[in-house]
Amino acid sequence: MYAFVLPGALYFLLFKYVPLLGSVIAFQDYSPFQGFLHSDWVGFAHFARIFDNPEVLQVLVNTLTLSFLQIAFAFPVPIGLALLLNEIRNERFKRLLQSFIYLPHFLSWVVVIGIVTLFLRSDGVINSMTAKLFGWPSVQFLQLPWLFKPLLVLEIIWKEAGWGTIVFLAALAAVNPELQEAAIVDGAGRWKRMWHVTLPGIRGTIIILLILRLGTVLDNGFEQIFLMLNPYVEEVGNVLDTYVYYKGILQSDFSFATAVGLFKSVVGLILVVGANKLAKRFGEDGIY
Template sequence: MSMASTPRENLPAPRAAARRRGRLARNLWKSRYMYAFVLPGLLYFLLYRYVPLLGSILAFKEYSPFQGILDSPWVGLANFRRIFENAEVVQVLVNTLVLSFLQILFAFPVPIVLAVMLNEVRSDAFKKLIQSIVYLPHFLSWVVVIGIVTVFLRSEGLVNLLLERLFGISSIPFLQLPALFKPLLVLEVIWKESGWGTIVFLAALAGVHPELYEAAVVDGAGRLRRIWHITLPAIRSTVVILLILRLGTVLDNGFEQVFLMLNPYVMNVGNVLDTYVYYKGILQSDFSFATAVGLFKSLVGLVLVVAANRLAKRFGEEGIY
């Protein structure tokens, strides 16, 4: 039998490997423009997401800037034990979990409701107007958002001015009340980010064929029935995927928003893991402990994502992998 007719699986290993490399090179060259388009994103994740993971070794050392990362003494899991032995860290962890629970409970469903409502609007012009209005705050930085909230709610702000002139109520320190700190954060997230989530769910609803709604109308289904049996099932998979991803950041409340809203009056209820790592790692130079807290956050997020994904698959959803 000639070499040309030799089956591919019977080729010698070096020659088979050479053929695979040649085929890979041809495919890369054929799709070179597509890979060039993807390259900046890959470099971003490589440089800012994966390379910094090498610094996680600080969590297992007692880091000293004078000794460097490699020469600092190894302490094993001592920094992780401090997370559970320190009463301050436990309080910070509780604050983080409560705030995340409130955001999932109240902020997460808002884009779903808005998307369902906009899907029922028949006027394209009105729908686009509402979409633009709710999506606009997404482009504002948290500095601007917190500045707006401060202008309205400070002691001499617009809200207190209206309360005093219309109802004779004396000035209320909204920003200094611990009971209002978490509700204000949730309301800010709803106002700023609901528009982004709405667009995601509307994109999922764009794949629903109009004939389904027409058939439901012929069968006598009302508006609520159409929403329950057609609209909501159409976005169920998207809801599950976004919820799984949200659970992965359950210990990540967003540093910038919380940091800008903190003040000495609400520190006990507002200090979360993100700000705590900043105070311990940057201001107090406890880099090893701050790294351990950050690594602990990542591990908890990973466990929650894996568990939620398996639970979603058990109930018949595709999950994220």
Template sequence: MRTVSNETAAQVPVTSGSKWNLIRRKLWRSRMMYLFVLPGTLYFLIYKYVPLLGSVIAFQEYSPFQGFLHSDWVGFAHFRKIFDNPEVVQVLINTITLSFLQIAVAFPVPILLALMLNETRNEWFKRLIQSLVYLPHFLSWVVVVGLVTIFLRSDGVVNGLLEHVFGIEPILFLQQPYLFKPLIVLEVIWKEAGWGTIVFLAALAGVNPELYEAAIVDGANRWRRIWHITLPGIRSTIVILLILRLGTVLDNGFEQIFLMLNPYVQEVGNVLDTYVYYKGILQSDFSFATAVGLFKSVVGLVLVVAANKLAKKFGEEGIY
């Protein structure tokens, strides 16, 4: 019986029919895997990609009665209004300020928590603290803001303590414009810091323990081990998460901001997410609201691409 060598088989041309049969066989062998991912694929197609077609109304004077096909085309008129309208400029400043406050203050907190938990030698205590700090992640923003309101309202727990223990008159925490942004950042830290800690603890688990042993032999104390071994070991994870965070720099989260807003803090607390809601839903200015949302998405995309290139320039992997 004559066999065909690998070199001879490699020289046999593959026709389009045989390629299709090969692809079909591979698809059939992996049919259960494709069936498993089908619900997730359909979710993103139906709820993420198909709605993108509606972005065309950002370039129209959209009327629900005329529809997409018959509404008047206005080009970039709505985008020019974004920068011509002083109200939008103020909203944009509020959004950027709040986002960079969250990046500067809230982003490092999970890193610090992960470093402290990583240095804890009592496993029972470590697991207890880790469970306690990430449990708030599972609470909705309605519950979180409700708790904050109960504690900080004029007749709440905090004002009760200030009045009865220190003799201080009640402070209207929720009506003070200068306290709005710090409260938002503190709520984000309390709710999400513990959940973000899990990612950094997973990254810390991949650091080679022999490096710590060698550092101890060389006489490095705990702080030097953290600075020269631990932090460089999770640097790539920090960079990737920072890049992804920059992509949402104009996305402050609608629910939290909307629930915390009131007439006293409207000027400093109104961000792009809530502004789109007010203009698009309450005032029925669908085209302008869509233009603002599209502008926000484009800025996020540009920041992600720029940050990724910058990370690669400094020797990091980036996200793609």
């Protein structure tokens, strides 16, 4: 059994825990030429910059706004899909439909953004169709700041909603069928059974996944947003992940970028612990 655990343990040790040693440069004025041991210590100066810089505050607002939009609109979609799939009685059709909705998960963000760009650019599919059918002028969809965040959420829903149903379908399989039978005897219709029997049966799974999602509230993902950014939407689209890239890699401000990353991790830990305690207070199991 220990041999089975060893590869996973080595992965987390090498790629998750050992890199934490590099977090020390968040408290230094780090220079690659002086290294970890000889760089000057500055304490919490870089963390103070996070709150003193108006640019960072705007990036933080963008990050939180996008995260809560994802929680509000993208998180419930796999639950709804799983409930609908669970009601399909034809197993062959159900498996075929599952295969179709799983497929987008296996596409990289480069491919997904390429498809979106193909449809929404000025000479893309949508603008070409509207110009040909209605004579409308082309619209620069990818340069509209108000459309940027909703578009990101829709992309996430299309790509990940199907894959997210796997966990909820597994939870639905564990719901006691006798409860469904009792509800049918009591005269409950399909929607009533779904609301009063099925959803309460997977409530624990929903809460656990929501707690884990809150732990990444400052982590929007780098690839998708970086590929969608352009000068027209940078003010509303620049989030902590892309900001760290610009500061740490392009401007070589390694210490400040590390401080931002460490700040994200601490906030995520606090949110997970707080949400877990709140879940236990309401009688749920939580994640630990």
